[in-house]
Amino acid sequence: MKKIGYSTLSGIILINFLLVSSLFVIKSFGATEEFDATFGEAPIIDGKIDDSIDEWKTASKNSINLTDLPIDLWIMQDKSNLFISVQVDLELSAHNSTEFVGLLISNSSSENQEDFTDAKIVQFTNIQTNDFDYLDYYINNSEFLNDTNYHGEGAGKLDGKVSVYEFSIPINQPLTNGYEEDTLLEYGEIYAFNISYGKTPSYPDGIIKSEIILIEIFEPSEEEQFLIDVILLVLTIIVFSIVGILSGYYIIKIFKLKEKMERLRS
């Protein structure tokens, strides 16, 4: 009987664990990956991640594949800018001296090619000497046209065998001052970003690897709400786990009670 009790308890804990685990699986199945920009202090856009001043410390740190090229993708925001860092870890000989990383930005969460109308590119002119250009393009019918005014910032640096790219893109800018050639990123909206990698400074022909992701831009006040939501989710999981475990314990007690009753009867 004791064995049955323990099996029941183990079974209930296992079922509980599987159900709770599925919370995390269901949302990520089959869809374009969505990332939330976490809030943090603005990093210096110089292609260097300075750990001594905790740069990018609070960024959402993810690993994704650009086609078959694994990269690290860090996303962060403050009140007025979205920050994205792409890190490409390759053998030194595999880095091309004119490699680039571009962010093609859709004007919504739409992933249709014609909706990607803005491009921010960090183009190395010579990766060995860390010479690069930051380019801001307007895309019209797949044709990359130079913006009249460049907005945002971008930088790149080869650090060992990792090429580090950093971008800063303005959020909630008015449609004046030449911003009409850029995608206007607004609070509370989700935008599709095509992270592109290439080896020759030709766009879009030079793009050899890419991946579309979705990024949600939060209002500064939403930061607290997001934190509260996460805490509530964790608490809910804890409550359901406790109920599951206590139910298992209770079932064992019921089995024991039956044994006791049978003993008293005989």
Place this chain on the structure above:
Amino acid sequence: MSKIPKVQIKDQKSKTRRRSDDKFAYRTVVISTVLSLIFFVVSLLFNTGIISIFADINLIFDIIDVLIKVIAILLFFLFMLISIGNYKETTGKPLGWKEFLLLFILSLGQTLLNFIVFIITFIGLLIVLVYLYLVQDT
């Protein structure tokens, strides 16, 4: 004239009745536990969003979604309370306020992801408590 004394017959009858009562109480414990666990699983599926077939379609579906969540928790609470109460009765102890409070908190804790469900469940649990208080023997 019977050879068995009247007192002995009375004792046997009393014992048989007690056994029958215990059996009935145990059956109630088992059935109530099974029912409460069924409603717990329903609550887990809906309140954590594993199943969200009724959410964000229109107002009527939203109401159905909230009702399923609330009813699942209230029935879990009610059946688990009956089960624990009968279990305690079978073991000869009364249901203490600690068990009562724990069950109340764990029921309410299932609603944390939805404020409307939290409020309605809280009111529902209070009604159940008042009802149980009124129907108990004074």
